[in-house]
Amino acid sequence: MWLQRVASGLVLALTLAAQNATPRIERVEKGLRLAVAIQGQPLSTMTIGDRLRHYKVAAASVAVVDGGKLEWAKAYGVTSAAGGAPVTPDTLFQAASISKPVAAMVALRLVEQGKLSLDEDVNLKLRSWRVPVNDLQATEKVTLRRILNHSAGLTVHGFRGYAAGEPVPSLAELLDGKKPANSAPVRVDITPGTRWRYAGGGYEVMQQLVEDVTGKPFPQVARELVLDPLKMTHSTYEQPLPARLASTAATAHKPDGSPVKGNWHTYPEIAAAGLWTTPSDLAQVILAIQKGGSILKPDTVRLMLTRLSGDYGLGFSLGEKDGAKSFSHGGANEGFRCMLFAYVEGGRGAVVMTNSDSGSALATEIFRAIAAEYGWPDYQQQTKSVVKVDPSVLASYAGKYQFSPGPLVTVAVEDGRLFVQPAADPKTEMVPEAADAFFDPQGMLPNLRFARNAAGEVELSGAGQTAKRQ
16 A cells, blocks of 8 residues: 555656646657758757657657656557557566666665675675686686676676577576576686676676575565665566566567567566666666665765776766766667666756667657757767768778678668668668768767778778778
């Protein structure tokens, strides 16, 4: 009953706040824009509804924080393209890797309680499973601080989850890469503390550590230490999603707009990717970080927001633009794409969640509309000039380029326009700002430049890497 009264109160407060913010909501809804505007052309904006159809995304849910409070939340579209119901701000989405910063808060609460240490060897408290020891750990150890920062030297970048009907591994099987696990074993292959490398596998070690020191399943610990204290009443780490919540969840969708078989994948990688939640609930995480002292001590929050290795703190990516420091995290599970972004000061931020593999571009466009309306320094549209390039020059760039590490990129010319297709992704038109330099107006691909090396071979450069044409 208490939680019901709290939830009802939050709904009423959110409704009143949304009414007051209605003009701003409408400007955001109609103000979506590409990453780059073309010099000399009028500003072109789009609506959320238009872009849902353009990207074949079934639904998007949005929450905006401003002035240190949740100002408004609104959802668009349907739970499933196959005749689903309209989504609401209470519809559940998979948070994917946004699960990680929330899980980090769970671990840090245990640090504050003296049950965990940030800097001791995690093997000292692991019981059900231990990190296999090798020569790389002779002097440097896998620690909780390094795990949360992705600098523990652990393997396994991410997880694809388990489709409906597939057997789901235990945590121990997952960590050792034993069937039915579909991911590699989590092992140390870099000396801990020497390099940043994103590792969902590390967060699974943390999940095991939390369970071993508390004697409880991670979803229960997360509810007791973070979800309930933050009144995240529409959130759970339970995997698979309990039947009682299935009717409130959005269905995952493929890039072509079709639903994922069985509605969604199950993620036993709970700490790394297993959170089901809403933008409104994740807004409470933003507010807890911004205000400090709500469930984590101010000093602990400062640790989370202190840049260590890789422009990353403890659980969050960290940034700064025009003096405004930010914390953020994205998420990509099968059929779900989402983004959380907020400023350390000023009580500003937002969360966008979608139920489609094509949702990243849409989410970014929504963030640009929010940034334009609320005056953020980040997510602002750039303006660039476009030049004409001789068709023979464009034709000379066509071919396949292998980045290492990275995807095989196909460059093609159609009707005098240059298109780029990384691996199996959709092809994207790249617009020339110089005869050898191209940009993606949608902002999803890095700027690209073509050049000839000393041997006369065409090379393609982008995102700090260079590839020769095959």
